[in-house]
Amino acid sequence: MSFDFFTLCYDQYKQEMNDADWLYQKVSFMVIVIPLLGTFMVKLGRIDILNLAFLRCDVFAFYLFTVMAAISLTVSVIFLVMSVYPRHYKTLADMAVWSTWRDDYLKYLSENEKRNGGDESIETTLVKNIEKRLIESQPINAKINERRRKAFKKSILFSSIALSALGIQAFFYLVLKIQGI
Numbered sequence: 001m002s003f004d005f006f007t008l009c010y011d012q013y014k015q016e017m018n019d020a021d022w023l024y025q026k027v028s029f030m031v032i033v034i035p036l037l038g039t040f041m042v043k044l045g046r047i048d049i050l051n052l053a054f055l056r057c058d059v060f061a062f063y064l065f066t067v068m069a070a071i072s073l074t075v076s077v078i079f080l081v082m083s084v085y086p087r088h089y090k091t092l093a094d095m096a097v098w099s100t101w102r103d104d105y106l107k108y109l110s111e112n113e114k115r116n117g118g119d120e121s122i123e124t125t126l127v128k129n130i131e132k133r134l135i136e137s138q139p140i141n142a143k144i145n146e147r148r149r150k151a152f153k154k155s156i157l158f159s160s161i162a163l164s165a166l167g168i169q170a171f172f173y174l175v176l177k178i179q180g181i
Contacts, residue, residue: 005131006127006130006131006134009131009134009135009138010130010134012134012138013092013134013137013138013141016089016138016141016142016145017089017141019145019149020089020141020144020145020148023083023084023145023148023149023152024084026152027080027083027084027152030076030080030152030155030156030159031080033159034073034076034077034080034159037069037073037159037162037163037166038073040166040170041066041069041070041073041162041166041169044066044166044169044170044173045066046062046173046176049062049176049181050063052181056181058172058175058176058179059172059176059181061168061172062169062172062173062176065165065166065168065169065172066165066169068161068162068165069162069165069166069169072158072159072161072162072165073158073159073162075154075158076154076155076156076157076158076159076162077155079151079152079154079155079158080151080152080155082148082151083148083149083151083152083155084148087144087147087148089137089140089141089144090136090137090140090141091137092130092133092134092137093133098126101126101129102122102126105122105125105126106122109122
């Protein structure tokens with residue numbers, strides 16, 4: 001058994017768990033951005049010229065980009081929820097389980113009179129056991145984090161689309177105000 005391999009496995013496992021925490025921290029940014037964009041969209045919105053939507057190109061474009069921004073923000077919220085939706089990460093057993101395992105293994109060694117190496121053989125066996133669990137859990141946790149990252153990136157993408165649509169909506173809002181409509 002190589003302690004370096006164990007360290008590598010543990011570092012990978014720890015990295016996946018840190019990635020999960022990192023994503024939760026980044027979500028707070030989107031929780032602020034999406035309502036701000038929605039507020040901006042509502043502030044620009046007008047219903048007094050809805051009857052002109054199919055009569056004038058500029059009014060139609062104004063409403064088209066308003067709807068586009070609303071849909072983009074809605075999709076962004078859906079992907080944001082998907083990125084924070086609780087998932088079951090594969091973890092190592094809790095400390096009570098490891099303590100019980102250690103006690104049982106000590107009992108096994110003492111009953112079979114194989115306790116030549118003292119606690120060192122227990123520690124070596126424990127590391128081997130943990131190493132197996134780390135090797136099993138890391139790919140599972142990596143897939144979960146990848147799905148969450150993809151959903152978060154899509155949330156950012158649709159928020160960006162909404163921001164672009166809001167910029168164009170603001171332009172047509174200005175055009176309509178200048179024209180006195």
